[in-house]
Each structure stands twice: as C-alpha cells, then as structure tokens.
Amino acid sequence: MADTLTGTTRRRLLQGLTLSSFGLASLSTEAQADSAAPDLTEPADLLAASIKMRGSLDERLAFIWMRGTRYTLVNGEALPLCGYLGGSITRYRQLADDAYEFLLYEISYYTDLETGEVLQTLRMPYVDREVDVPLYRTGPGRHVVMLANEEELEWSAKKTTGEELARQLAPDAKIYYRFNLRPAVTFRDQVWIRSDSFTRLVPRDTAQPGMFYKEAITYQASQAELARAGSVQVDSLLSFAISTAWRPWMQMGGIDGHTTTDGIGGKELSMAAMPADFLRFTEAFHPDVLDDPAALLKL
Amino acid sequence: MNSSHDPAAGASRRRFCRAGLAASLLAATTGFPVRSPAAELLDLKRDADLLRAYQKMRFSMGPELNIGWLRAKRFAVSQGRVEPLCGLVAATFSRVNRVTDDLFEVIVLEITHYTDFDSGALLQTLTMPFTNQLIEVPAYRFGPAKSRFSVRLNETESFAPAANTNEGEFAAAGQVAMTKSLELSRIHAGDAFLRHEEYGRVYPANTELPSMFYKESTTWSAPLREVADSEQRQVDATVSYAAMTSWRPWMKMGDTPGHTSSNGFGRRARSVEDLPDDFLAYTRETAPDVLDDPLAALTEPEI
Numbered sequence: 001m002a003d004t005l006t007g008t009t010r011r012r013l014l015q016g017l018t019l020s021s022f023g024l025a026s027l028s029t030e031a032q033a034d035s036a037a038p039d040l041t042e043p044a045d046l047l048a049a050s051i052k053m054r055g056s057l058d059e060r061l062a063f064i065w066m067r068g069t070r071y072t073l074v075n076g077e078a079l080p081l082c083g084y085l086g087g088s089i090t091r092y093r094q095l096a097d098d099a100y101e102f103l104l105y106e107i108s109y110y111t112d113l114e115t116g117e118v119l120q121t122l123r124m125p126y127v128d129r130e131v132d133v134p135l136y137r138t139g140p141g142r143h144v145v146m147l148a149n150e151e152e153l154e155w156s157a158k159k160t161t162g163e164e165l166a167r168q169l170a171p172d173a174k175i176y177y178r179f180n181l182r183p184a185v186t187f188r189d190q191v192w193i194r195s196d197s198f199t200r201l202v203p204r205d206t207a208q209p210g211m212f213y214k215e216a217i218t219y220q221a222s223q224a225e226l227a228r229a230g231s232v233q234v235d236s237l238l239s240f241a242i243s244t245a246w247r248p249w250m251q252m253g254g255i256d257g258h259t260t261t262d263g264i265g266g267k268e269l270s271m272a273a274m275p276a277d278f279l280r281f282t283e284a285f286h287p288d289v290l291d292d293p294a295a296l297l298k299l
Numbered sequence: 300m301n302s303s304h305d306p307a308a309g310a311s312r313r314r315f316c317r318a319g320l321a322a323s324l325l326a327a328t329t330g331f332p333v334r335s336p337a338a339e340l341l342d343l344k345r346d347a348d349l350l351r352a353y354q355k356m357r358f359s360m361g362p363e364l365n366i367g368w369l370r371a372k373r374f375a376v377s378q379g380r381v382e383p384l385c386g387l388v389a390a391t392f393s394r395v396n397r398v399t400d401d402l403f404e405v406i407v408l409e410i411t412h413y414t415d416f417d418s419g420a421l422l423q424t425l426t427m428p429f430t431n432q433l434i435e436v437p438a439y440r441f442g443p444a445k446s447r448f449s450v451r452l453n454e455t456e457s458f459a460p461a462a463n464t465n466e467g468e469f470a471a472a473g474q475v476a477m478t479k480s481l482e483l484s485r486i487h488a489g490d491a492f493l494r495h496e497e498y499g500r501v502y503p504a505n506t507e508l509p510s511m512f513y514k515e516s517t518t519w520s521a522p523l524r525e526v527a528d529s530e531q532r533q534v535d536a537t538v539s540y541a542a543m544t545s546w547r548p549w550m551k552m553g554d555t556p557g558h559t560s561s562n563g564f565g566r567r568a569r570s571v572e573d574l575p576d577d578f579l580a581y582t583r584e585t586a587p588d589v590l591d592d593p594l595a596a597l598t599e600p601e602i
Contacts, residue, residue: 004405067485069494069516076512088539185370185564186441187575188535192564196372198381214377216372216562221536235488239518239539241562258379262516262541262562264484264492275485299336 007038019111039225040184040191044097049226050145050181050193051100053219054267056090056233061294064088066105066240068263069113071124073243074255082133083111084261087278089139094252099146105139105296107289109281116280126255134283136169136250151177154203169182169247171208191226191299194218209253211245238265241286340527343483343491346373346450347400352526353448353481353493354403356519358395358532364594369540371563372416376543377556382428384559385436386414388578390568392593402449408442408596410589412581421581429555437468437549438551438585443597448495452479456503468549471510473503484518491523511545512558538565545549 038045048057055062066086071078086108093101110119110133119133153175182194194216201211217240225234241262246252250259268274272295282289289296302412323346341348342597351360358365368390375384381581413436423435447454455476460466477499484494492514502512521536541562546552550559568574571590 046459069496071514073514073543073558076500076510077515078512121508183370187566190566194563196371199499200379212377214374214376214381214560218562218564220564223341223355237490237520239541241560241565243376243381243540243560256556260514260541260543260560263494264518264539266487275487 003083004039004061006095017211018158024097030136033090040186040193045083046184046193047098047100047145047147047182049184049191050195050219051092052226052231052234053193053236054220054238055094055095055102056269059091060090060233060269061297062090062092062266063271063274063293064090065265065268065278066238066265067275068109068240068242068261070261072257073260074126074257078260080113081125082122083113083116084120084263085109085111085275085281086136086265087274087282088098089289089296091297092141092145095144095149099144102143102145103297103299104141104143105293106137106141107145107167107282108136109285110136116277124250124252126257127252129251131249134169136285138169140299142299145181146179147181149177149179153177161201169249170201170211171203171205171248173211177201186223189223190216192220209245212243212258213245214243216241227266233267233269236267238267239263240265251289303553315602323390328551337594339529341529343486343527349481349483350401350403350448350450351529352491353495353519354395354398355531355533356491356493356521356526356536357495357538358393358403358405360395361390361532362394363532364597365391365533366568366571366593367391367393367565368568368576368578369563369565370575371540371542371561372570373413373559375560376558376560377429381560383416384428385416385422385425386419387441387561387563388412388414388419388575388581389565390574390578390582392597393543394594394597396445402447402452404445404447406443406597407446407591408444408589409440410586411438411439411522411584412578414581416578419577421584427550427552427556430456430552432551434549434551439469440586440589441466448479450481452477454478469547470501471503471505471508471548472502473505473508476485476500476502486523490520491526492520494518504562509545511547513542513544515540517541535567535568540564555576 027180034242038049040049051057068084070081070084072274087104088227091103095101111117114117121130123130123134155170155173155175177199179197180195185192196216199213203210217238219236219238221234221236225231243258243260271290303383339385340458343350343352352470354360370388372386373384380407384412388407389411391407391409393405396404396406414420425436426433453473458470458475459472480496482494484492496514499513518539519536525531525534543558543560545558571593
C-alpha cells in the first residue's frame with residue numbers, strides 16, 4: 001500500500017474540489033482480496049469499507065442517485081420548495097493508506113413536488129418572484145477522501161462545466177472545506193458509516209454575501225458483505241441531509257434564511273440501473289451523459 | 300397538558316418537548332387489523348394501506364410492545380456557520396392504542412441521551428457554540444404520551460409542561476400547531492421506502508418568548524413483500540432521520556439567531572436487550588425503571 005500522504009500532497013490533490021462534496025475512499029483490490037474481515041475501528045479498514053459502500057475498490061465506475069425534498073427555512077418557518085433528484089458518476093482510486101482519489105461528475109434536477117417533472121421556473125417564497133431554475137451539471141471534480149481534512153480551495157466560473165451555470169451556483173470565491181468520516185456503527189447485520197462535510201465560500205467580491213454548504217451522508221450495508229473476502233464493493237443504501245445558503249439563481253437577497261434538503265439514495269454499477277425518471281430527464285437534457293459517462297470523468 | 304381530551308395533542312407536545320430528538324422512532328402498536336383479514340396485499344397507492352404499511356414498519360399491527368432506537372449527530376447553525384453540538388442516542392417504547400381506517404394512535408415513551416459529539420460519552424454539561432456559554436444538559440424523558448398518525452394530519456393544541464418534570468426545559472407553555480404527512484417515496488431493489496414528515500410550531504403564551512419550531516423527516520424502509528403482506532404484523536424497518544429545531548430553553552442561546560440540525564439513523568429492536576449498548580448503559584443510570592419494565596412505564600396515562 002502507498003504511504004500516508006503529506007499535507008502538501010493533500011493540498012495539491014484537493015485542487016479542483018467543487019462546491020458539493022461526497023466523500024469516499026478505497027483500498028487496492030489486491031490487498032483487499034486476501035485480507036481478513038475488516039476491523040472497522042482501524043482507519044484504513046474504515047476507509048476501505050466506506051469506499052465499498054460508496055463505490056468500488058477496483059476503480060470501476062459507480063453511479064449514485066439521491067432523491068429528496070428541499071425546503072426553505074426562514075425564521076422557523078419551513079416551506080416545501082421542490083423535489084430533488086441527483087445523480088453522480090464516480091470513480092475511486094487508492095492513493096495511500098489514508099487517502100483515496102475520488103472523481104465526480106454531478107447532474108441534478110429540481111422537480112415539481114406534485115408531478116415530479118423537471119422545473120423550468122419556480123416561484124420563490126417571501127420574495128414572491130418567479131425565477132428560472134438552472135439545470136445543475138458540474139464536473140469533473142477531483143477530490144480526495146480521508147478520515148478528516150480541512151482545505152482551502154478556489155471556486156471560479158471559468159474552471160467549471162459552464163461559466164454561466166457556475167455564476168448561478170456561486171460567485172467566484174475562496175472555499176474553506178472541512179470533511180470528516182465518522183466511526184462505523186454496527187447493529188446486528190448492518191453497518192452504517194457517516195460523513196460530514198462543510199463548505200464555506202467567501203466571495204472575491206466582498207459586496208456579495210458569503211455562502212455555506214453542509215452535507216451529511218450515511219451509507220448502510222451488510223456487515224457480512226463487507227467482510228466477504230475479495231469483495232470490492234457492496235450493495236448499499238444512503239440517506240442524506242443538506243443545508244445550504246440561497247443560491248444566486250434563487251434571487252433571495254435580503255431574506256435571512258437558507259434551504260434544507262433530505263432524502264435517500266443508493267449506488268448502482270451501471271447507468272442503466274439508475275432511477276427511471278433520472279434516465280428520462282438525462283436523455284432529454286444531457287444525452288451525452290448517457291452516451292459515455294466514463295468520458296465525463298476525464299480531467 | 301391542557302388538551303388531554305384531544306388525543307392528537309400528545310403528539311405535538313411530544314415533538315416539541317423532545318429535546319430534539321427527532322424521530323419519533325419506532326413505536327409499537329397493537330394491531331387491530333383495520334381491513335378485512337384475508338391475506339390480501341396492501342396497495343401502497345391507497346391511503347389506508349399506506350398508513351397500515353407505515354404502522355407495521357414503525358410500530359406493529361398488534362398490541363405488543365414496540366421498541367426502536369435512533370442515533371444521530373446534532374449541529375448548531377447560525378448565520379451560515381455550522382458547528383458540531385452533540386451526539387444523541389434515543390429509543391422509544393410504545394404500543395398501538397387505537398386504530399381507524401384513516402388514523403392510528405400510539406402510546407409512547409421516549410428516552411434521549413445527549414452525548415459528546417466525538418467520544419459518545421454521556422454529557423452532563425456542554426459549551427454552546429456561538430455563545431461560548433457552559434450549560435447543564437438535562438436528561439430527556441418524555442411520556443407516556445399519545446401520538447396520532449395519518450396520511451395527512453393537521454392539528455392544533457395547547458401545551459403546558461407537566462408538573463414535576465423538566466419539560467419546561469424543552470418548550471414553554473403555549474399553542475402548538477402540527478402537521479404530519481406520509482407518502483410512498485420509492486420502491487427500490489425489493490424494498491419499500493415511506494417518507495413521513497412532521498412540522499410544528501409552538502407559540503408561547505408568554506408573548507415575550509420566541510416562537511419555536513420543529514421539523515422532522517423520516518424515511519422508513521423494509522422489504523416490500525413483508526410490508527405488503529397483510530398477514531405480517533410488523534417488519535424490521537430501518538429509518539433515516541433529519542430534523543431541525545429552534546434552540547431549546549436549556550441551551551440558553553438568547554437572541555442568537557439560528558437553530559439546530561440533526562440527522563441519523565435507527566432501527567427496530569426486538570427486545571430491551573437488543574438496544575444499543577450505550578443506550579442501555581446510559582438508561583441504567585437515568586431511567587432504570589424503563590429497562591426493567593417498559594410496558595409498566597407505558598401504562599400510566601399522562602396527566
């Protein structure tokens with residue numbers, strides 16, 4: 001296995017981190033194939049188990065879907081805003097005992113709460129303003145997953161998928177990013193591993209408000225599957241909870257509040273296995289994603 | 300409690316009093332099969348069947364004791380800053396009390412332990428983020444109380460902290476407005492996922508006190524074939540949980556803007572002994588009677 005990364009190397013690897021973050025890890029396939037049952041109190045085993053749940057140790061593509069409901073929260077009032085359906089194309093590669101490279105491409109849809117269809121416009125509460133809802137698509141992002149890290153990064157409209165989309169998501173800014181993978185919890189035959197990430201943006205234009213993004217994702221999988229010799233990945237389910245500042249496209253300037261989203265999701269090993277509505281929307285709005293998802297992860 | 304005539308009242312009050320536990324975790328039921336007995340499958344597109352499915356995932360279709368646990372982490376959120384606050388491990392002990400076609404009611408007792416965010420040790424005191432004030436952390440025990448569930452529920456009630464309890468540490472006397480809703484979120488890989496939402500606000504009688512809110516989402520999952528089997532009284536469901544709530548009085552956050560945010564997961568326990576070890580250890584310290592005889596702890600009606 002590779003040695004532990006130095007702080008300098010970590011910082012270099014984290015360049016290119018995007019606003020949203022998952023977090024994962026993986027162990028080399030060979031090393032894992034001959035190992036005994038993992039000791040989830042050991043950092044390397046915990047990290048490897050996490051990668052098995054989120055993706056795969058053998059560097060194959062893994063596809064994550066997340067489905068939830070997004071609310072506005074203002075002065076204690078929670079109002080349903082829209083549905084959320086996200087999909088991610090991911091790949092993991094071991095860098096060291098305590099670090100895994102994580103390539104990520106994300107496509108998200110904001111949907112009507114009643115019909116489930118993709119929203120083109122949305123009437124924002126409190127400001128009573130009809131806003132255009134952007135199609136969210138970012139990547140590829142190169143991340144590093146470790147048990148814990150804190151980094152300073154840059155968000156620039158010119159370095160993301162689309163300059164105009166990037167502006168709608170966040171202004172050019174300095175990013176302060178913090179990530180923690182929590183200890184595993186085991187109950188009967190199930191294992192849960194949780195990660196928390198927190199991102200704070202300080203815009204270069206000091207006249208613009210700062211932004212934050214807080215995300216917790218918990219993966220659940222079978223303990224027996226995780227312990228099976230030679231397994232490089234396991235079936236898993238996830239739950240998530242996200243809080244985030246108003247995005248520029250919401251045009252909520254002056255309103256003291258934020259949005260919160262929570263829901264469930266899962267991992268698939270092929271694009272075809274993703275939820276039918278995600279595939280239908282992607283065929284309509286981003287057909288190239290279905291044609292060659294692996295190509296999207298090329299840096 | 301002021302609205303003891305309204306069985307719905309307990310549910311709302313409970314939400315606000317529970318230190319923020321969110322999830323009304325698993326509870327139990329007494330099953331009174333609402334629909335005709337034959338071994339027909341539940342149709343989760345029908346409201347009545349959806350509610351029955353939820354009842355057996357979270358409680359049961361019979362009168363037996365149900366036990367569920369939840370583990371979560373709680374954060375303090377203020378003006379774009381998010382700081383770790385504490386962990387929590389909780390359990391509910393419950394049984395179904397009453398069932399109609401479009402509603403069921405449970406009697407529930409809830410114990411929540413607040414723990415150190417990293418170590419998991421039981422907290423006695425806590426330094427609050429943003430105010431940097433050292434406060435005492437109260438033990439949380441609520442119930443037995445009645446709580447009602449329906450596919451769509453909208454209720455308002457009065458609340459006052461019960462005598463000889465520390466309920467006032469969690470919410471002030473006032474009016475409580477509560478909504479609940481249930482939907483089939485997804486069927487995936489042979490599992491059914493049901494999403495339950497609760498949102499409530501407390502408007503204190505003392506108008507100088509700030510209003511409070513509690514928002515909770517739980518998603519319950521279990522094998523569809525077990526959920527849909529009308530012969531099966533309960534299923535081993537897993538729950539994911541996300542909640543937000545106002546600062547509680549015991550947090551002494553004063554005028555500091557913000558709220559708490561928690562999320563975690565849980566599952567049904569098959570017996571007291573099946574509960575997580577840390578929950579058992581802490582409960583032996585703070586509420587041993589509940590572990591000794593949970594059914595007895597559920598028998599005293601709340602006054």
